[in-house]
Amino acid sequence: MGHIKLTNVTKSFGAVDVLHDINLEIKDGEFVVFVGPSGCGKSTLLRMIAGLEKPTGGELAIDGKVVNDVPAADRGLAMVFQSYALYPHMSVRQNLAFGLENTRMPKVEIAERIGEAARMLEIEPYLERRPGQLSGGQRQRVAIGRAIVRRPVAFLLDEPLSNLDAELRGSTRAELAALHARLSATMIYVTHDQVEAMTLADRIVVLRAGRIEQIGTPLELYNRPANRFVAGFIGSPHMNFLEGTLEASGSDRAVATLKGGHRLEVPMAGGAVAAGSPITLGVRPQHITLDAGENSIPAKIRLVEALGSETVLHADVAGQKVLVVAPGQHDLAPGADIRLSLAAAPIHLFNDRGLRLERAV
């Protein structure tokens, strides 16, 4: 079991409130990722669940039992630290055994669990080595192994891939996903990397300034971001935002005038926003095409990044920066005038407070 429920949880350090009214339920076996920019409180939230920080207010329950005052060791959780926190003077085997020895577990069972975890993580050849004699990836596996041997109700992972190089991060990410599938254990994972969040999570919790901005599956967050912050945070490269004003709206379409006077037809239910209201259009760079047809706007290219399989264009639309990811290779140069079509793009609309406006289609 690994059902975790947070009800109105708050955390303050002195006069500084770092988490506000956190309400969250994590189901048994779920892979939940806390994501957000630096300082948003995601690590503090994880540490509170771990028992390394005490909530200032609210209730934290694991498998139905309130654990606000339960010591970290008695919560049945295991944590993988960003720095791995391996004991440098102990061998890998001793690192794995250390926590189990605390529980006075019989040596035979300790050896069994270590063997099983070492086989699973393919670290058997390194059991007699010290952490300092291992590569970053191997250390990371040992850290995960130390969590696995404890057979916890839930795994807490605090940015475990951040110290790895890009290539290793990619492969370890896949291994973590496979490990979750194999163990079927609850995993709570903290990262500031939205690609990790998108690829690993069953559900993502987006945090900003100590508040939950949105909870949902990766595709929910990608397709229906609750606000401009989530829209900008989820997806790579980030979403383009074009400021404008709503001119008029019909039953399912509306016309918005962008800064610079360009007019665009956008999908929106009639009456959602009064005519003349400021509005922000959100369009993902991958959804913009280089067409001069319907619903297109003029732009000037500022920078061209040819990546081979795709071309990233940094363009300027009447003083507003727009990023376009065009599939394939394009013979374009900075300074060139082009037209960007939004005809096929799912356009996200946000009001002046940054909140999402429901689209008609």
Place this chain on the structure above:
Amino acid sequence: MKANVPRRSGSGLGEAAMVPVRLVMGAVDAPLRWVQRRLGIGGMATFFLLPNMLIFGIFVLLPFFINFAYSMTGGTALFLPDRTFVGTEQYARLFDCVNYADPNSCTEDTFWTAVGNTAWFVLLQVSLMILFSLVTALILNRDLMARSFWRAVFFFPVLLSPVVVGLIWKWILQRQGLLNFGLYSLGLEPHTWLNDRNWSFAATVGVSIWAHMGFYTLILLAGLQAIPKDLYEAAEMDGTRPARAFWRITLPLLMPNLLVVVVLVLIRAVQIFDEVYVLTGGGPGTSTLYLTQYIYETGFATQLRNPGLAAAASILMGVVLVILTLVQLGLGRKGENKGARK
């Protein structure tokens, strides 16, 4: 394409500070180039090391060899050319003993009394110094209120001259001192602390710990602070009891600092002199006479001074210190290798 290089805008103050540097660099540039042409690039390392090697040679190596030469001479004359060569006679005299455990059976009974006293002093002082320094460092490493103040309090005695330390404690411990005044005020019987063999010995141990503990505490505190906090958090998650965390995490990771402290404390304990000389003068009797005081008095302070014997004793003390240090370093390395093999 124009390179967009930001124009350097050095601050007036920085530029002004660089003027004397440039002047000096300009002045030494030509002579150094001349030296390099003569010595070659390889010889420049020796050239730059030369001043330090000279200082080391004049103030460390030369006195060591002169001291060794003195230990091979006899008589009371101070200057080496006036002294008679006696070979290893002084060493033989120091070791002329029927029973080393009984100083009275030795020709140089005072030397062996000093050796015995120093051995006890070292044993007690080194153990207690390390214990107190470690405990203090562990306490100061916690989230105490006014932590900086407490650190300063423990470090303050280190800043005092050993003579001042000796005098302060003499004023406290002497017959009409502060301690007896306090005891008398409380209606308790005063005691002649510095005239009692056991108490005066304990006083020299206690005072030397008080005077130097802050320094070693600081070294250990630096070691404790270098241990990553997340190791303790991982241990906390694993349900490690504080005592086990100390033995299995803190102590092994603190070992390099602890080893440095043990070596330094040991050397300093064997060399103890100034504060004890001021506090007890080696008394009562010879109960607090330690090796350095014996060497000093034999070489300079007695009417029939014997610089040769003092030099021989100091050479022996040096040899003992080198052996002890090597043994400790060896043990430390062995411990590391053993840990690595585990």
